Amino acid sequence: MASSKGFLSLSSLSQGVIKAEYAVRGTMAIRAKKIKEELQQGKKFPFTEITECNVGNPQVFGQVPLTFNRQVISGLMNPELLSSNIYHKDVKKRVEYYLNKMGCGMGAYSDSAGHRVIKENVTKFLEKRDGHSSHPDNIFLTDGVTLGLHMVLQALVSGPNDGFMIPVPQYPLYTAILAMQNAHAVPYYLNEDKGWRIDMHKLQETYERHAKKGINVKAICIINPGNPTGQVLSESEIQQIVDFAYKNKLTILADEVYQQNVYKDGVSFVSVKKVVAANKSKPVDLFSFNSASKGILGECGLRGGYFETYNLRDEVFEQIQKLRTMYVCSNTTGQIIIDLMVNPPNRSENSLEVVDQYEREKQELLTSLKNRAHIVTQYLKKMKNVTCNEIEGAMYAFPRLHLSQKAIDEAHARNMKPDLFYTMEGILIVCFTF
Amino acid sequence: MASSKGFLSLSSLSQGVIKAEYAVRGTMAIRAKKIKEELQQGKKFPFTEITECNVGNPQVFGQVPLTFNRQVISGLMNPELLSSNIYHKDVKKRVEYYLNKMGCGMGAYSDSAGHRVIKENVTKFLEKRDGHSSHPDNIFLTDGVTLGLHMVLQALVSGPNDGFMIPVPQYPLYTAILAMQNAHAVPYYLNEDKGWRIDMHKLQETYERHAKKGINVKAICIINPGNPTGQVLSESEIQQIVDFAYKNKLTILADEVYQQNVYKDGVSFVSVKKVVAANKSKPVDLFSFNSASKGILGECGLRGGYFETYNLRDEVFEQIQKLRTMYVCSNTTGQIIIDLMVNPPNRSENSLEVVDQYEREKQELLTSLKNRAHIVTQYLKKMKNVTCNEIEGAMYAFPRLHLSQKAIDEAHARNMKPDLFYTMEGILIVCFTF
Numbered sequence: 082m083a084s085s086k087g088f089l090s091l092s093s094l095s096q097g098v099i100k101a102e103y104a105v106r107g108t109m110a111i112r113a114k115k116i117k118e119e120l121q122q123g124k125k126f127p128f129t130e131i132t133e134c135n136v137g138n139p140q141v142f143g144q145v146p147l148t149f150n151r152q153v154i155s156g157l158m159n160p161e162l163l164s165s166n167i168y169h170k171d172v173k174k175r176v177e178y179y180l181n182k183m184g185c186g187m188g189a190y191s192d193s194a195g196h197r198v199i200k201e202n203v204t205k206f207l208e209k210r211d212g213h214s215s216h217p218d219n220i221f222l223t224d225g226v227t228l229g230l231h232m233v234l235q236a237l238v239s240g241p242n243d244g245f246m247i248p249v250p251q252y253p254l255y256t257a258i259l260a261m262q263n264a265h266a267v268p269y270y271l272n273e274d275k276g277w278r279i280d281m282h283k284l285q286e287t288y289e290r291h292a293k294k295g296i297n298v299k300a301i302c303i304i305n306p307g308n309p310t311g312q313v314l315s316e317s318e319i320q321q322i323v324d325f326a327y328k329n330k331l332t333i334l335a336d337e338v339y340q341q342n343v344y345k346d347g348v349s350f351v352s353v354k355k356v357v358a359a360n361k362s363k364p365v366d367l368f369s370f371n372s373a374s375k376g377i378l379g380e381c382g383l384r385g386g387y388f389e390t391y392n393l394r395d396e397v398f399e400q401i402q403k404l405r406t407m408y409v410c411s412n413t414t415g416q417i418i419i420d421l422m423v424n425p426p427n428r429s430e431n432s433l434e435v436v437d438q439y440e441r442e443k444q445e446l447l448t449s450l451k452n453r454a455h456i457v458t459q460y461l462k463k464m465k466n467v468t469c470n471e472i473e474g475a476m477y478a479f480p481r482l483h484l485s486q487k488a489i490d491e492a493h494a495r496n497m498k499p500d501l502f503y504t505m506e507g508i509l510i511v512c513f514t515f
Numbered sequence: 516m517a518s519s520k521g522f523l524s525l526s527s528l529s530q531g532v533i534k535a536e537y538a539v540r541g542t543m544a545i546r547a548k549k550i551k552e553e554l555q556q557g558k559k560f561p562f563t564e565i566t567e568c569n570v571g572n573p574q575v576f577g578q579v580p581l582t583f584n585r586q587v588i589s590g591l592m593n594p595e596l597l598s599s600n601i602y603h604k605d606v607k608k609r610v611e612y613y614l615n616k617m618g619c620g621m622g623a624y625s626d627s628a629g630h631r632v633i634k635e636n637v638t639k640f641l642e643k644r645d646g647h648s649s650h651p652d653n654i655f656l657t658d659g660v661t662l663g664l665h666m667v668l669q670a671l672v673s674g675p676n677d678g679f680m681i682p683v684p685q686y687p688l689y690t691a692i693l694a695m696q697n698a699h700a701v702p703y704y705l706n707e708d709k710g711w712r713i714d715m716h717k718l719q720e721t722y723e724r725h726a727k728k729g730i731n732v733k734a735i736c737i738i739n740p741g742n743p744t745g746q747v748l749s750e751s752e753i754q755q756i757v758d759f760a761y762k763n764k765l766t767i768l769a770d771e772v773y774q775q776n777v778y779k780d781g782v783s784f785v786s787v788k789k790v791v792a793a794n795k796s797k798p799v800d801l802f803s804f805n806s807a808s809k810g811i812l813g814e815c816g817l818r819g820g821y822f823e824t825y826n827l828r829d830e831v832f833e834q835i836q837k838l839r840t841m842y843v844c845s846n847t848t849g850q851i852i853i854d855l856m857v858n859p860p861n862r863s864e865n866s867l868e869v870v871d872q873y874e875r876e877k878q879e880l881l882t883s884l885k886n887r888a889h890i891v892t893q894y895l896k897k898m899k900n901v902t903c904n905e906i907e908g909a910m911y912a913f914p915r916l917h918l919s920q921k922a923i924d925e926a927h928a929r930n931m932k933p934d935l936f937y938t939m940e941g942i943l944i945v946c947f948t949f
Contacts, residue, residue, distance in 0.1 A: 085795075085798055085826075086798055086826055086827065086828040086829075087766065087798050087799055087800030087801075087826040087827055087828065087831075088764040088765075088766070088799075088800060089671075089766055089800045089827060089828060089831045090828060090830070090831065091830050091831065091834070092673070093671070093673055093733060093831070094670055094671065094673055094831065094834055095669060095670055095671070095672055095673050096673060098669065098670050098834055098837075098838050099834060101837070101838075101841060103837065103840050103841045136624060136843075138623055138624045140619060140620055140622040140623040141619045141623040141624070144622075146620070146622050151592050151593045152593055154589075154592045154593070155588075155589035155590070155592040155593035155596060156589070158585050158588045158589040158592060158848075159585045159586055159588070159589035162589060162596075162601070165601055167596070167599055167601060184575075185574060185575045185816075186574055186580070186816075187816050187817065188574040188578075188580050188812075188813060188814040188815060188816045188817060189572055189574040189575040189815060189816050190570060190572045190575070190815045190816055191816065224658045224662075224818065224845070224846055225843060227841075227842060227843045228658075228662075228842065231841075231842065235529060235532065235695070236528055236529055236532050237523075237527070237528065237529070238529055239526070239527055239528055239529050239530060254841065257841050258841065261669070261838075261841065299527060330522040331522075332521065332522070332523055361519075364519055364520055364521050365521055365522075366521030366522060366523045367521075378622075379622060380622045381622060381623060381624040382619075382620075382621050382622045382623050382624055382625065382844070382846065382847035383621065383622060383846060383847065383848070384658065384843075384844075384845070384846035384847075392519075392520055392521040393520065393521055393523060394520040394521065394523060394524060395520075396524070396525050397521075397523045397524065397525065397527070397528065400525070400528055400532055400533060403532075403535070403537065404532050404535075404695075406537050407535060407537045407661075407665075407688065407691050407692065407695065408661060408662065408665065409570075409659060409661045409818075410816070410818075411658070411818070412658060412816065412817060412818035412846040412848060412849055413816035413817065413818075414592075414817070414846060414848040415846055
């Protein structure tokens with residue numbers, strides 16, 4: 082066969098990979114890229130620029146990183162800076178603390194699951210947050226939460242009938258990874274009319290309906306605060322999820338990357354770990370994920386993430402540990418930014434001016450995010466044929482478009498889902514980042 | 516059932532993950548860790564410290580990162596440094612070049628496959644190295660080569676009969692990933708008596724033997740320079756491998772992370788890409804991997820890597836591209852260190868003193884690595900009952916231990932492989948890093 086290309090074809094490839102769809106980089110993102118190019122070529126649109134909100138990427142829109150964090154990382158990258166007088170002594174002290182505790186610089190591999198000192202500091206953060214004990218061995222640092230999710234789902238899928246309950250609307254990475262691993266996504270629907278709450282009584286019904294079809298439902302994924310729906314679960318809602326998981330022998334995957342992003346007065350973040358740990362008689366297997374990409378840091382590019390395991394049997398834990406070694410360690414900058422997140426400057430160890438600057442920058446960011454959450458919701462509510470729930474947390478508004486019958490008919494005539502048809506016309510991106 | 520642990524058991528987990536063994540972090544590494552702890556507790560051994568050479572981790576043993584590289588990264592992490600006079604103007608210029616070309620700082624996500632400017636610079640480096648054209652779209656930046664290998668093997672395994680030819684001795688990540696993906700590792704043995712060369716005539720025989728058993732052999736992995744065996748393939752050897760791959764419709768995975776580590780006079784590195792590109796009539800599918808962790812940079816902790824695809828059909832390429840998006844972008848520090856590797860200071864753009872310092876540091880490192888390769892081999896050769904081939908490249912010596920019959924019998928009595936028995940006694944680690 083004469084061909085200028087190789088032998089590999091679609092049939093040579095993993096059918097799971099082929100099946101996977103990762104929508105945040107899919108059809109709409111490609112359409113946006115095309116419009117961007119056309120704008121640059123001078124084509125006229127009712128707008129002059131495109132703001133890409135398909136991923137939460139705060140620093141690309143001007144969010145400024147926290148000064149202390151970046152000074153410390155720059156000092157770690159070039160410790161010669163410590164001999165100049167350019168940085169405050171607290172920055173130098175922090176850089177020396179890491180170099181000393183790590184026993185090496187940034188260019189060395191750490192242990193696969195991360196530098197011990199950072200895992201210990203994550204532990205202290207979790208203990209303070211939840212009031213329950215945590216252990217450094219149960220902390221696994223990863224290049225962002227994405228890689229942690231890949232690893233954990235890879236470990237948990239044992240056959241083609243395995244099912245994982247995921248919220249809908251969801252962050253599309255879940256369905257993509259599950260398709261790739263040849264597992265089933267079992268959707269549980271969030272109730273828009275009730276502010277995207279989980280319909281607890283429907284969880285059991287959903288479970289049973291899929292179990293009856295022969296699906297081995299083995300885990301439930303919780304995204305709290307919700308992505309892209311912005312609701313924040315209460316402690317009693319989490320308790321109901323834990324009860325449900327225990328009753329049906331499900332593992333819980335808790336995606337808590339927006340735990341710092343809570344805006345509504347009177348609402349606060351409660352971790353799944355806190356509730357599971359309080360339920361000693363219901364030892365549910367738990368993987369909790371957290372990230373330096375969201376919150377007030379927004380350090381997406383540094384790829385800092387971690388997960389904590391809880392209640393795993395030893396033989397299961399050892400497999401997770403082994404799997405983690407097969408990916409070698411996560412990048413050291415990402416490890417350090419996780420430490421800086423869980424171990425910020427504080428009054429007992431640092432000078433007043435350093436703590437003050439840090440707190441001021443942090444407050445400004447939180448206030449700005451809260452204001453933008455409010456502004457976006459208000460604007461959406463004012464729009465004709467658009468409704469939107471109030472944003473309690475995370476970084477997204479998730480409006481409902483009330484399309485005319487004409488638009489719906491046109492979409493069907495083009496063999497498209499109505500919402501995709503609407504967004505592809507370039508008028509509005511459904512999922513707003515603020 | 517009363518239990519303080521969760522429901523997950525080994526039978527809940529991926530059997531591929533359970534099967535996988537990653538030896539560099541396995542039995543021997545655990546034994547070393549235990550001895551280290553015992554040393555700290557005061558237990559007496561015939562030695563006083565342990566040097567961990569189970570992974571190539573130069574900076575943990577005092578290799579110093581190149582000054583220019585770390586100054587640039589620190590400037591990117593904290594651009595306020597540019598307004599001081601602490602850095603040479605070339606460093607500032609380079610920092611501004613990246614900020615300008617990336618259109619954002621280090622804390623933003625880049626495109627999934629990496630910042631365009633870096634992919635373009637990798638392309639220029641490859642074109643200069645090989646004398647053949649390359650395209651930025653074909654460059655995929657990854658968090659180290661490890662993640663690239665995971666992705667590519669994940670894409671290429673389509674069923675449980677798939678086989679991948681791997682060199683033996685090998686870098687154990689290959690067998691670990693293949694086991695995890697439920698694919699077969701098809702070993703081709705390197706000939707120790709001939710300086711670890713590939714027995715070309717045996718490749719075809721190995722292929723046919725496995726094909727006859729029903730294994731769908733679909734790719735051959737080449738590690739050049741060899742890890743852990745240190746041999747460097749000649750152009751004619753690579754040509755034979757390309758001929759073999761084309762004849763049998765195999766994809767080539769070329770692990771070329773040690774391409775800068777060549778020590779033997781008269782020997783130089785030739786890339787698989789160069790040979791494949793020169794064979795227009797034999798368009799073999801190719802994935803080539805390179806890293807900032809080895810070479811003269813040794814920046815393992817920064818997790819910078821990339822792979823280049825070549826000769827892929829469009830529909831196959833698109834799947835690789837999609838899979839890459841499912842892992843989000845690699846960390847930006849790792850991306851920048853790749854750029855600094857392929858795009859070092861040079862006389863046409865930089866001041867003489869900056870280029871001179873860079874070249875001096877580079878030469879010192881290369882000379883030191885070359886000397887250590889020689890010293891390690893000489894010492895091994897002097898040892899009783901140890902033989903060792905000369906090291907042409909990479910970072911390892913791979914000696915042969917000639918064990919006494921008594922030791923072999925004792926190993927068998929303990930139901931252990933003789934080499935494992937020997938190393939577990941704590942006398943010598945088989946694979947030396949120098």
